[in-house]
Amino acid sequence: MKISKTISALILSSLLVISSWGSAHAKRLTAAVADWTGGEITCQVAVSILEDELGYKIKRVVFPSGTGLWEAIAAGEIDFACESWPSYAEADTVMLKGPLVYDGDTKFMYEGDGSVKLLGTAGIIGMSDYYIPKYAADSLGIKSWKDLNKHKDKFATIETGGKGRLIGCPVAGWNCHDQKRLDLLGIDFQADELGTEAAAIAEAVAAYERKEPFLLYLWEPHWFFGAYEMVGINLPDHKTCDSFTEANNWKDCGTKAWPATGWAKDYTMNYGNPATFAKAEHADAVKFFSKMKFENADQAVMLVEVKQKKRDLKEVVAEWKKNNPNKWKSWLP
Template sequence: MKRIATCAAALAAFTFPAMAEVESQDPIRLTTHDWTGQIVNTTILKNVLEKAGYNVELVQADYIAQFAGLKTGDLHVASEIWETTGREAMDEAVATGNVVNMGEGGMIAIEEWWYPSYMEERCPGLPNWEALQDCAGEFATSETAPLGRYLGGPVTWGGFDEERVEALGLDFEVVHAGTDAALFAELESAYQREAPIVLWLYSPHWAPAKYEGKYVEFPPYSKECYEDPSHGVNPDAAYDCGKPTGPIWKVAWSGVEEKWPGAAEIIRDYTLTNEEMGAMVSAVDLDGKSIDDVAAEWMASNEAKVDGWIN
């Protein structure tokens, strides 16, 4: 799903003439994180803003910790805050008045525990989460035995997996992949060998289409489940439910709308679909194309849409 990549400051073979006079040539700093899709998304937004005449910089930042910079104005725009993992941090930041929710980014997020279909023979009862307790040993590794292993995403992604394991009394140890590339490399290796694995998988991404499998069905998410231990299957613990699903949001430092009002309007209008993102991540991760090339191809294929956002 997500892999660390470095984006060039501008596309060498793709120039964007200014469409109109802009309010300020101070750089608008867009944050990038450690997964391919987010960097693709942010690179396209950068290209759109540059075509409108704005000066734009990409700044690598931690997914959750970025909100400190967005509150102070050291960072300006984040293109992907996932309902599944970032909603609490986003709401806290917006409540300060220093960060603004810029609306939905067009994509719908799913992030949850996932297993290959071949594991259903070894763990009857899946996708029900309670089956994991009955056959945790089927997912054990030499490092976690007798506990099963759940391969989580990089720790910076959040997701409350440790809390979920404890709240539901699962005999699993959460082991975090260092990068999204490592996460999916391990999935590919296990899938080819039909080795035991349950891991963090998400959409929009190419993996749910490439691999046959299912998401684990935990007790349904509710806000109360995350906030009030008395709600849910365990009356003594929060996070005893699945992860939320929902929009992927855009957020910005509150000063963006005053300093760059034209850019703020573009950012609010800017959207991508799950299908578009899945295809672009596949082009990068599976076909070996560069992020800059994929972003430039999208710009060339969506010229009318881009001009509509600008004008």
């Protein structure tokens, strides 16, 4: 009895699988879901247009951003990813080949091996800096990063002891090099890496509510600036340092160049696997990506909807698509 039950259940399940019918194969692509909300929105805009307008079936893969993602795309495991910020991607100069064009201007010429294809600009222009709340800047008279050391005890927490605390770049893979920057600039602060954007922001919100001074790494566009008054601390202007790579054992160029400077203005881009996008069946997708130009203002509005009003991201993007057809219809092939 028991054995027959067992066998019957096993047969039942295996027969089910065998007797099932395959589905018609749609055009499939695999996309990486970005791990910060702005990137998630940009990606959802691209993915929903590919799905609704160009008849794709897109697999969304949750994968941490960083060099690993670039390698996964080069290997063809993931077909494309959205809104890469050049300052954060160490792999871009090695793997991309060709010009990054924004509004007809060539912003950067990549001379890598071409193992990853530059699909075109995403449209978003990003800026990153360290910020302090306005109340702290006013009351302590902090005008630039040079004033931070004087007030480091006000920025200290139990975890940092005598040093000030920077709520730093949350993910190591983003290559912010916060601690290195602080050390090079002689700012006696400790960078805390909290693991996720959400955790860092949660800390910042709590500190703001308590009206404590705090130093926060952040980027624009971000919903945080809509809700709270923050001022940048004017890090030195960006200057590249060619020797500062992992391969070169992080050999820095001193206090005048990256990472002792702020970030460059980031013309963000979409990138994908060259072999995939060379296929004729994806020609429409290539055309779409070359035309896509999603703007900061649009993303900022949607960020507030998603993060502050806690609405579903897909819903917000669908709504934006419905209300602003003129903005994205021109991206279609």
